[in-house]
Amino acid sequence: MGAIRLDRLEKWFEALQVIKGIDLEIEDGEFIVFVGPSGCGKSTLLRMIGGLEEISRGKLVIDGRDVTSDPPSKRGLSMVFQSYALYPHMSVRENMGFSLKTAGAPKSEITEKVDDAARILKLGDYLDRRPKALSGGQRQRVAIGRSIVRDPTAFLFDEPLSNLDAALRVEMRYEIAKLHQTLGRTMIYVTHDQVEAMTLADRIVVLEFGTIAQVGTPRELYERPANLFVAEFIGSPAMNILPCVPSDGGLAVKGGRQIPDSSGRDGAVKIGVRPEDLGAVAPGEGMLDAEVEVVEYLGADSFLILGTEQAGQVTLRADGTTRAKPGDTMGLALTGRLHAFDENGQALR
Template sequence: MGAIALRKIEKWFGDLQVIKGVDLDISDGEFVVFVGPSGCGKSTLLRMIGGLEEISRGQLLIDGKDVTSDPPSRRGLSMVFQSYALYPHMSVRDNMGFSLKTAGAPKSVIDEKVSEASRILKLDDYLDRRPKALSGGQRQRVAIGRSIVRDPTAFLFDEPLSNLDAALRVEMRYEIAKLHQALASTMIYVTHDQVEAMTLADRIVVLEFGTIAQAGTPRELYENPANLFVAQFIGSPAMNVMACTTDGASYRLDGGRGGDFSGDRPAVKLGVRPEHISLGDAGTGQLDGTVDVLEYLGADTFVIIDAGSAGRLTVRLIGDSELKPGSQVGLSFDGPVHFFDADGRAI
């Protein structure tokens, strides 16, 4: 079992409050990702769950038991850090089994658990090597293997892929996703990379200044952001946001035209995803702009458009484009359009 519940969790450093009354339920076997910009409190919250930071106020429950005051060793959790923290003088085998050895486990039990973790992580060919003979991705797998052998209640990952290059990050994302499928264990994962969050999570928790801005599945957050912060943070490229005014059943863009509006209160911002904009002749659609830069990525082309007072917008096109910088275009919104009020709440 690995159900974790946070009840009005707060963290104070003197007079500074960094976690501001977080309530969250994490189900047994769920993969939850904490995501947000630097300084939002995601690593602090993870360390509080792990017992590495004291909880100032509130309760932490693991499988219904209050562990708020328990030390890390009694919580049954295992943590994987950004730093591999492997012993350089030990082999992979000894690194993975070290925690069991210090706990006094029999050698037969250690060998069995190390072998099982090695099989899951495909480390059988590296068990007798030392860390200096491994790549970054292999070292991170060893660090994860060291956690697996303890058979923890839940795994806590604190930005484990930050030290890897782009190709290894993709590979390790796959490895962690497969690991979750194989173990069916509760996993809490911290990252500032929303692509990692979208691809790995059963549920994403977006943190903003120590509070939960929104929690939901990747699809829910992408298609129905609760506020402007989530709308602009989730998605790559980010959602385009423009100033607008509304009047009854219609809206008008600042520096452009408009369309239909059916909100229950006035909107001051309009958001539209890059893939939900099509390009045509100037004078068509919701507003006009000038092609500024084209970013060709093979399967996609990102067209950066200067739309005057509406701002700089990004349009995602499939494949290549014959547009040239300086071209005049009209932008039409042909997908979901999101509206936000003066407080940034979705309408």
């Protein structure tokens, strides 16, 4: 009941095109995340689906029905905003039941649905409080509860966690993931935080300047990025992107040595290596020598930021027990997957 199809959707603001022909099939019950840098069009696309932005061209279909020209109230969707948008003079119960009250629902139905939503979101002890007496995470749960009581076809989330501190973001990510498992409804979630995207999504839609750069599961995007944009955007820390040159039928990092098992990548001008796919070896060995500039200790892991003469900066993920320190010189060896990209930034498989 929550299948959504975007058919060549476009959005123009006078002469400026911000959404450039998006095609996407969203399955019933799927958790889709739109992710990308500021200005890529992810929030605009979400608002077009919700009916808050007019669709300039193309077609939007929900459960087989063309809703392109329908107002938001006719689309059966519910939106959760970044700003919570709660009524400060109303209690939590009144905020959550307000949409049902304005629709003329019986009081018994409103009470039942509000109580059910409060149970799911663990808000039962706060129903008589006003928003000012709640924490940021509790306010966001109230905003989500207000959406749940409407029993929508799909939920739309527009960067709902960006106003929360780091600890609350982790907690609310868990709450939203559990909510999806409990309700089984279609959810479309917008964020600029690729960690949220990786931990929540069934599939991620990476947007770049109003177009889809790649669609796939978090694992697919991490392990097989389609282009340089996706490779650099997905992953924290980001993938190392290094210039390369042909070498005896294979590839060598610029200023370094030949990379083992790098044949068959004709046309490659850059290679990509995740920080965890590099290992430290003795200077003069491996594919490249580098000098440690910064050590970021994170407990179980340490990230070494290294400088090279010609290939730029490199990040290596090491065990937290490493004794490397700034000024040390080491060789870097490939221990995992190698990615190669042509002059247009497209991945070479």
